[in-house]
Amino acid sequence: LESALMPYVVPKGFIAIDGTSLTICEVDMAANTFTFMLVEYTQKQIIFPAKLKGDKVNIEVDVLG
Numbered sequence: 859l860e861s862a863l864m865p866y867v868v869p870k871g872f873i874a875i876d877g878t879s880l881t882i883c884e885v886d887m888a889a890n891t892f893t894f895m896l897v898e899y900t901q902k903q904i905i906f907p908a909k910l911k912g913d914k915v916n917i918e919v920d921v922l923g
Contacts, residue, residue, distance in 0.1 A: 859890050859917065866919035867892050874918035878904045 859867065864887055867873060871882050873894070880894040901907050906915060 861890050863919050864890055866921060871920040876906050876915050
């Protein structure tokens with residue numbers, strides 16, 4: 859993730875990836891990365907589990923984070 863967006867990425871905050879709103883689990887500010895969990899039902903209903911590393915996605919951050 860671009861470093862300019864990382865201040866808005868906080869544990870238990872929200873991020874939208876390709877229009878799917880997710881709860882953030884862990885954040886690594888040094889590596890500009892974060893994790894989130896998807897339940898099986900959600901994985902089957904959305905498109906981005908099929909994305910590969912490096913694929914472009916639309917990101918919307920939680921401005922209240």
